[in-house]
Amino acid sequence: MIHEPVMKKEVLNYLINDPEGLYLDCTVGTGGHSLAILQSNQDTRVIGIDRDQEALEIAKERTGEYAPRIEFFLGNFRDAGEYLRGRRCDGFLLDLGLSSYQLSDESRGFSYMKDGPLDMAMGSGSRSVAGFITSAEMSSIKEVLREFGEVRKPGRIARRIIEERERGSIERTFQLKEIIEGVVPPHRVYGTLSRVFQALRIWANRELESLDDFLRHSLDLLNSGGRMVIISYHSLEDRMVKTFFREKEKGCICPPDFPVCSCGREPELRIITRRPVLPSGDEIAANSRSRSAKLRAAERI
Numbered sequence: 001m002i003h004e005p006v007m008k009k010e011v012l013n014y015l016i017n018d019p020e021g022l023y024l025d026c027t028v029g030t031g032g033h034s035l036a037i038l039q040s041n042q043d044t045r046v047i048g049i050d051r052d053q054e055a056l057e058i059a060k061e062r063t064g065e066y067a068p069r070i071e072f073f074l075g076n077f078r079d080a081g082e083y084l085r086g087r088r089c090d091g092f093l094l095d096l097g098l099s100s101y102q103l104s105d106e107s108r109g110f111s112y113m114k115d116g117p118l119d120m121a122m123g124s125g126s127r128s129v130a131g132f133i134t135s136a137e138m139s140s141i142k143e144v145l146r147e148f149g150e151v152r153k154p155g156r157i158a159r160r161i162i163e164e165r166e167r168g169s170i171e172r173t174f175q176l177k178e179i180i181e182g183v184v185p186p187h188r189v190y191g192t193l194s195r196v197f198q199a200l201r202i203w204a205n206r207e208l209e210s211l212d213d214f215l216r217h218s219l220d221l222l223n224s225g226g227r228m229v230i231i232s233y234h235s236l237e238d239r240m241v242k243t244f245f246r247e248k249e250k251g252c253i254c255p256p257d258f259p260v261c262s263c264g265r266e267p268e269l270r271i272i273t274r275r276p277v278l279p280s281g282d283e284i285a286a287n288s289r290s291r292s293a294k295l296r297a298a299e300r301i
Helices: 010-014 032-040 055-061 065-071 077-084 100-104 129-135 138-149 154-165 173-180 186-205 207-221 235-250 281-286
Strands: 022-025 043-050 070-073 089-095 222-232 268-273 295-301
Touching: 010 077, 010 222, 010 295, 022 032, 022 065, 022 077, 022 173, 032 043, 032 065, 032 089, 043 055, 043 065, 055 065, 055 070, 077 089, 077 100, 077 138, 077 207, 089 100, 089 207, 129 154, 129 186, 138 186, 154 173, 173 186, 186 207, 207 222, 207 235, 222 235, 222 281, 235 268, 235 295
Parallel strands: 022 043, 022 089, 043 070, 089 222
Antiparallel strands: 222 295, 268 295
16 A cells, blocks of 8 residues: 555645755655655755665655655664765755554554554564563553643553463564553544554654654754755644744743843744644545654755
């Protein structure tokens, strides 16, 4: 299944500031957004990064017609500066969601809708979900569910996981699904399943660590006037992006009661989207997985 890029028109609208510029697709996946960027202008150039080797191969095939204008790198977007090799770009895109390609592959273990191994690895360097479920203390499981999934009453789920693993190993997605179904009220099952699988995926791939590390160095990647466009899918990511944008737009970090700024910090960003941009009703109807997407954009000044 080829992933349909989320908010493709909106991404192009906010990202492309220089039709002849160099753009960084930090989570290229199967290449949907990169293809749209390349098609937007005959001189636009793209660097695509992804941790998923299989997805990169698909992206290369999809963009083959534009091969002279796109470079691909297997790696984590937190290391984007390495792939620019001393250059700066005119904009970058971070689409932080899972692709339909990844979700539809039961062997990856990302979805509770299909039975598969409890894997959830996006690429090399990921931690083992099955290993964590099998060996972690109840307090650690509870913390991961609460911190990364904002799961209600995570202790109840953590306790049942400990009880069930004493009877046998928990290595399949449907095993975990049955455990959750056994302790959560029916009207909250699917919401809780989504949050639990989200929490374990974020933990396994160190997603929030990668985002935090990337944001701290992101301005160094951009030319003046360069755009950053970030699409997030849950409140933890969106909160990090919103906070970063506001801090960099404000500049000064002096206490509010200081009569004169003494820190000397100047604004570095101009926020373009005061509120997150959401997918249209038509897009949600065509692609239900886009419904939780939030796009934020800013420009380096």
